[in-house]
Amino acid sequence: MGEKVLISGNEAIAEAAVQAGCRFFFGYPITPQNKIPEYMSKRLPQVGGCFVQAESEIAAIYMVFGAAGAGARVMTSSSSPGISLKMEGISYIAGAELPCVIVNVMRGGPGLGGILPSQSDYFQATKGGGHGDYRLLVLAPSTVQEAVDLIMDAFDLADKYRNPVMVLADGYIGQMMEPVEFKKSPPPELPPKNWAITGAKGRPRNLIKTLYLNPVELEKHNLKLQQKYLEMAKNEVRVENYMTEDAEIIIAAYGTTARITKTAIKILREKGINAGLVRPITLFPFPYSTFKEIAEKVDNILVVEMNMGQMLEDVKIGVCGRAEIHFYGRTGGMVPSYDEIAVQAEKIVKEEAI
Amino acid sequence: MSPFYEDVIIAGFGGQGILFIGKLLAYAVMKEGRNVTWIPSYGPEMRGGTANCTVVVSDEEIGSPVITNPRSLIIMNNPSLEAFEPRLKTGGLLVVNTSLVTLQPKRTDVNIVKVPANEIAIEVGNDKVANMVMLGAYIAKTKIVVKENILEALKKVLGKEKEELFELNKIAFEKGIEIGNM
Structure with missing residues (x-):
């Protein structure tokens, strides 16, 4: 090294x-x-x-x-x-x-x-x-x-x-x-x-x-x-699957948002919620097939971005109706915190349980 | 034993060397083989006329480099105390420069270390090294890195151009360690 x-x-x-x-x-x-x-x-x-x-x-x-x-x-x-x-x-x-x-x-x-x-x-x-x-x-x-x-x-x-x-x-x-x-x-x-x-x-x-x-x-x-x-x-498609193996909910994020999401996943797992992250590294070409596969395994995917929902559309194309897609975004220079992301994911999992 | 983790927000006025001591800390952490991120006053939570930086240290991969509730704070002015004290984690460490911070910390669930950093800095020769006194106190309390690595970082950051400032910074830093160990 x-x-x-x-x-x-x-x-x-x-x-x-x-x-x-x-x-x-x-x-x-x-x-x-x-x-x-x-x-x-x-x-x-x-x-x-x-x-x-x-x-x-x-x-x-x-x-x-x-x-x-x-x-x-x-x-x-x-x-x-x-x-x-x-x-x-x-x-x-x-x-x-x-x-x-x-x-x-x-x-x-x-x-x-x-x-x-x-x-x-x-x-x-x-x-x-x-x-x-x-x-x-x-x-x-x-x-x-x-x-x-x-x-x-x-x-x-x-x-x-x-x-x-x-x-x-x-x-x-x-x-x-x-x-x-x-x-x-x-x-x-x-x-x-x-x-x-x-x-x-x-x-x-x-x-x-x-x-x-x-x-x-x-x-x-x-x-x-x-x-x-x-x-x-x-x-050339590149994607990171992080703790997706046993995940009940998947968060999709890239860039800094994905990093913040990793901390959110730690918080969620401490609470007993098995969350995972799919992080596209290439945005074009987009890892559509990864989302297709993941949608076969989980019911809910939460897309998190520092915008009002842009990668969201590519996730929808990949998932193609096989799972419920949720979105959480902050914009204008505001950055989603790990607490906010964890709260969003927890809400989705709990609503699912009702 | 759970893997080592620490995060600290260092905050004060621009010109107090806030970013500088954050960089020294980050450099020393890197020397010791741990992961570290350093973020300057940039981002929505960082507004309000103060200079600050966030340093995250971990044995594991670092997730968020932005911290909502830090484990430690190094506070160099009143506005920073008001902005960040409420966010400090329960049981966290608050190192406060009492030479400049006239407000009293309100938290009773954290460890508070009061450092008259500017007075000490003036004693050792120059007001401007108050930041090094604060860094010394913080490192004495947390033992996050060994002293030698901060000094090595200092030497590197000052370079040949400002070599003559090394001794003064070193003495201020060591005074800070003494206070932290008291």
Whole structure:
């Protein structure tokens, strides 16, 4: 085991990106993720990389487009309103099939909202946000260590699928400090970036584009994209089942909410209520089959989020009427406490018993 | 024996070095191989013009890094006492800086350690190390980490740039330990 360092989530995300080979970062400041660009501005020049604070989020995402098109490992980060501004560019990058990593350290919305933690960009991350039939691969860390591991994986996944990968963290993960180990794993075998625009001397020219005026061609392009998303769904689903074996009630949560839920489960079990947690780690592709299986075993599933019910819809698709689904959400920067979650779950179990 | 667990909220004014002593504690805990989380004043329960941080320490995987009812409090000003005293767990530990906290703690079901931290800090040379006195008293009471690891953390956090502040902080910390052990 390597040396552990005490580091904040934001800084850990930045360092993990550098260690994963990221050499380009383009961004525009916004709370609560400013430590990421700050760290990158210092760190990237040390490794021969390039940091640019762009004039806007929109400029930043198109710089990402350019660097990704040239085959570089590139990242941008922002928080909710800033991510909204990047959405046009994200659609273009997805359409052009370019690999990059986008970090969203979510804060409360809609609009400018507030600076406190939130999970209200789930829809935006997993169901589009930008225009067109595209998907991002979406990873949701629940600890600082997991944020590090997922950032490193995100670059590989982006290259593997030639697709933007979003790491969806909430404000707490960015602000919190935890001991972290930067694990060095051997680089996976990835396809060569023979599509990159690197100067066509001695080879046929490459073209990166999103414009297909011929509908036959554009449909073909879309079908190819869909095939890729199906591949992701087949290969990349990640989920943690925590104390689900003997559970009478399942709580579904991701990110910081899932961590808080683990404490709620401890409280519930001390009271004799066997609760378990299903924690999606990939939000796209979503672990539908896990929920299908779990719904065969329990009657009640409680979805907890820092929003008004977004992952809730994916849980419903997975469960497909096989179990009762309940929801508890706090929003606007309010965070559900373990006591609140335990009370909700207890109420459901007791009502069931009547 | 049940696995070790402790959580503490450290609260006071901005500029008192609240986050700083929280980080020293977190670093020392990490050195001793335990899991630890440190969260600064960020989040809905943290509002109200005070600086604070929450440190959770456990032998097991840490669930919630946000704590509703802490086992310990280190309190450096009046608003923090008002905000957090009601939330302290029964049987918990309240370390209060009596140099600045003029309100009287109301709880009778907790252990209260009164530390005239600023007076001691002035005695050893500088008002600004009152935070280290508080940390010393807390560690003497809880034995959560060994003294040496806090000092190592201090050395690391101060770095070469502020090396000259080490001795003063160390003396204040050791005075705090003495008070905690009384």
